[in-house]
Amino acid sequence: MQASPAITAQQVPIALGDRAYNILIGQALIGDAATWADLPVAHAALIVTNDTVAPLYAARLRTQLASRHAVVHQVTLPDGEEHKTWQTLNLIFDGLLSNGCDRKTVIYALGGGVVGDMAGFAAASYMRGVPFVQVPTTLLAQVDSSVGGKTAINHPLGKNMIGAFYQPQRVVCDLDTLTTLPARELSAGLAEVIKYGPIADMAFLDWIEANMAALLAREPAALAHAVRRSCEIKAWVVGQDEREAGLRAILNFGHTFGHAIESGLGYGEWLHGEAVGCGMVMATQLSLRLGLVDAAFADRLTALIGAAGLPLKGPRLGAARYMELMRVDKKAEAGEIRFVVIDGPGRAAMRAAPDALVAEVIDACCA
Amino acid sequence: MQASPAITAQQVPIALGDRAYNILIGQALIGDAATWADLPVAHAALIVTNDTVAPLYAARLRTQLASRHAVVHQVTLPDGEEHKTWQTLNLIFDGLLSNGCDRKTVIYALGGGVVGDMAGFAAASYMRGVPFVQVPTTLLAQVDSSVGGKTAINHPLGKNMIGAFYQPQRVVCDLDTLTTLPARELSAGLAEVIKYGPIADMAFLDWIEANMAALLAREPAALAHAVRRSCEIKAWVVGQDEREAGLRAILNFGHTFGHAIESGLGYGEWLHGEAVGCGMVMATQLSLRLGLVDAAFADRLTALIGAAGLPLKGPRLGAARYMELMRVDKKAEAGEIRFVVIDGPGRAAMRAAPDALVAEVIDACCA
Helix, strand or coil: CCCCCCCCCEEEEECCHHHCEEEEEECCCCCCHHHHCCCCCCCEEEEEEECCCHHHHHHHHHHHHHCCCCEEEEEEECCCHHHCCHHHHHHHHHHHHHCCCCCCCEEEEEECHHHHHHHHHHHHHECCCCCEEEEECCHHHHHHHCCCCEEEEEECCEEEEEEEECCCCEEEEEHHHHHHCCHHHHHHHHHHHHHHHHHHCHHHHHHHHHHHHHHHCCCHHHHHHHHHHHHHHHHHHHHHCCCCCCHHHHHHCCHHHHHHHHHHHCCCCCCHHHHHHHHHHHHHHHHHHCCCCCHHHHHHHHHHHHHCCCCCCECCCCHHHHHHHHCCCCCCECCECCEEEECCCCCEEEECCCHHHHHHHHHHHEC | CCCCCCCCCEEEEECCHHHCEEEEEECCCCCCHHHHCCCCCCCEEEEEEECCCHHHHHHHHHHHHHCCCCEEEEEEECCCHHHCCHHHHHHHHHHHHHCCCCCCCEEEEEECHHHHHHHHHHHHHECCCCCEEEEECCHHHHHHHCCCCEEEEEECCEEEEEEEECCCCEEEEEHHHHHHCCHHHHHHHHHHHHHHHHHHCHHHHHHHHHHHHHHHCCCHHHHHHHHHHHHHHHHHHHHHCCCCCCHHHHHHCCHHHHHHHHHHHCCCCCCHHHHHHHHHHHHHHHHHHCCCCCHHHHHHHHHHHHHCCCCCCECCCCHHHHHHHHCCCCCCECCECCEEEECCCCCEEEECCCHHHHHHHHHHHEC
8 A cells, every 4th residue: 555645746737728738746646546537538548668667667557547548558668868769769650550549549658858758759740649648757857858848859960850849738747756766867857957046046046955955865845846846937938938939948058068968979978967967057157258147156056066966077079069069959040059048147048159258168168 | 034924823821820821823933033922031941852843843943042041952852652751751851950950941842742741741840840831843732732731751551640730831833833744643633633522512523524624734724723722622621620620531532542552552653642533432432332422423423533534443452451551540540440421412521331331342443
């Protein structure tokens, strides 16, 4: 018998008109029938997961889905960012078609950001769109990638270059899944949690600083607050700018440098959150050199990223290679790289910057 | 110097709120600067075309686009339905990324249905969506596939299984491109023209019968009317049901049997329009055996399909194989095939049908 949850389950609504949905946050959610109530009814479900997560949580999810769907299929992908490719995506399409899944089939993404991005893009594209549900099992996916409808796969020439804006029916953040998360993955998730402070909410940054030890110790109450506040901020941004016409780009703080690290080293070498953490250090240095923040702010943010167990120095790819990789960033226009910078504490902005200054930042931040 | 057009250019609006656009129909449109006015401004354009169409019309389009975009790239795909695959789609992504195309880049689809479907899906997916313009150069693409935002690629297990609903910025139907169309392609296009009669407009069916000779002789006035009326009917249907929740499925009259022919024989063996023509004969026979239309109606429609130069007998794949192929149709639900039938002249409906009856139709219609 399962102990009753210590944390009251919470909901964060994403207000997107006829694409509105809720994020559920709590303990023991996967095994609770109420979690799945009111989701689309269909003959078939397909669980997309990976070979790390499947042995831990797939049976628990299957048990619940078996009472809602006549058949529950499963596709288990290899784990890791290096598999976020068309070849792996095709395994999902093969599973859907070989099992005769129709256009009402509900896809459940059970895993981290890679599973969510691929299952989401498969759901967006299979028969031009079937419903899907996000069941993120990593901190990074719970606080960021599962929310807001961005789905994608990588291309050898750029990260997340092929995808769709496609909203899930629900996001189920079961905090219990974080108990099995490797420490390195926990730190990677904290990078995206920290992100929300400097771009939008300095009070949240204060809270993260004060609670970093509790977060690293995986105290449920601390994790619950971190996930909820992160989702609230993301919901607020996405509700105003679903398709990233402007504001939404601030969520990419640290990602321009970070994506360059990921694709420059080869996907999977660094975790996405590790690259984002280090990318935030670099973007903060850029903000400092542009005169937008002071040294005390930059030092404080860098220290917090370090306290989360994240690398503070980027790999030595050389400034020229960084620049080349960043020019294919989705925010670039006509070859001009555009950075998310901190425009004063708690406020982000988009900016181009002189190449020489960016190169200076890269040289200073790589070891 | 180009002779002045004999046919007045016309516009058919597609009413889809903030995704609304116009279909332009006329002669000498590609070479007319007014055709391209008011389209999105961007540093780069990418023309997607195929190796049959490129030598005929790409230069004409490039000349126009060169005055609107600083750089105009081109990706030339191999021609044919058998190339509507992920591998070929990737050539478009490779072209976009290797040329550093950003998220404002406008994609121009210059070719038939295969080019339009692939360029459209690439536009829907590249950086999660860039603007695109359809420039259909076949009758089939002008009257059907370029309009309404359905984009897709094939999967070995089913046709158009992976794709997106993604609307173009404009559709440019230059009737002059039909002068270079092979006769077999013209007939294939007429299948989709004929389709609009039995499902929606018997007066249009009368007109097609009366003007079949003029259509086969490619008289501009006849082609202009066929394209315009087809687009009007399609616009009316798509304006009510963009994502095929119901009504839009009637546009798939003949397609359930037709897709089975295409994937059963191997993509590219029959042209899509040929398979649809024959599929309409089969769907009409099914409607007859369900008591929905009389023999005179079935004979009349079959004769018209034959007069267009289309095959009336399907390949002998065997009823069991047809049934198996049709069960992966996008309209199927929980393994039950759903057919678009004619529910009285000028009116279509969706229906399941007893397997034995469907097998009877297949046996009667294959040679």
